[in-house]
Amino acid sequence: MANIFMFCIFALIILGSAVMCVTTTRIMRAATFLLFVLFGIAGLYFLLDYTFLGAAQISVYAGGVTMVYIFAIQLVSKRTLQGLRERVSRSNVLRGILLSLVGLVTVVGVMLKNQFIASACCAGDGEVPMSTIGQALLGSEKYQYVLPFEFISVFLLACIIGGIMVARKEKEVK
Template sequence: MSGSTIIFYLLAAITLVSAVLAVTTRMIFRAAIYLLFSLIGIAGIYFWLNYEFIAAVQIVVYVGGIVVLIIFSIFLTQQAGEQLPKQKMGRQLFSALAAFCGLALVMLQLAQHEFTGTGNKAVEPTVANIGYQMLGVDDNGYALPFEVVSILLLAALIGCIVIALKSKPEKA
């Protein structure tokens, strides 16, 4: 087994084990931290694949953004040192079933899909290339989805501001 393979299995183990721990632990803050490790493990796999840009974006968005947001909401709503109550049996069964269905779907797709090797040269994942691909308007471009997503984000921003605005006191 080469070193590269060992590293892959290590990263995969970190990702999977912490993902399982994230849903089984009964301390909410620990769950957030395990989720963080799981996401970092995925970023590590991107690094292992030499997709540094995606790895960095994974860390910026998920670790620096989403997990911090989750942790903040835990800070503001929960008490330190408390355990969550045990879930009902029915709920546990249902979520296990849902997870299993998702897994089965993915595995089925993977098993049915025929992976054919391509003769095309891989596109260098440099920032410039990613930029051209993302904002290109030709066949491989993603300009339209990019703009649509940015409008969605803008709508979310405006929504936040509207919610956060103080309503003026009504004139008596």
């Protein structure tokens, strides 16, 4: 019963922060609400006893990606951010709803075609052991993800170096 209660609390935090993230007009508040969403997702991982995924969620996404967003926001001039106002028309809203429905139908179709839902519901307790997840994430065999992790780390390093180069002020030549 306590797990269901905690799940409901995390779900409310995630959904509320996600709605506030996309509806606020201030970009730093949007980044802050995104941080709350990522922390809520990490809380769900900890609730499921997936401590590795929870810690990775906090360190990589909540820590790293949100900081990259905030640095990018800070590098853009205030004049550029103050002048941005986007008008939302009905056609854009209808296109967004239509694309969301197409995405939902695609995801449900893939899940039904590959029998993800049936295998998760009917196979034993429906849980995947943490050793299997760890081997898939950090293994170097076919369909394992250590190489993409390395590419992402090099990409983030390049982003940090690029941000430093853009932010650094050039000396005036006299």
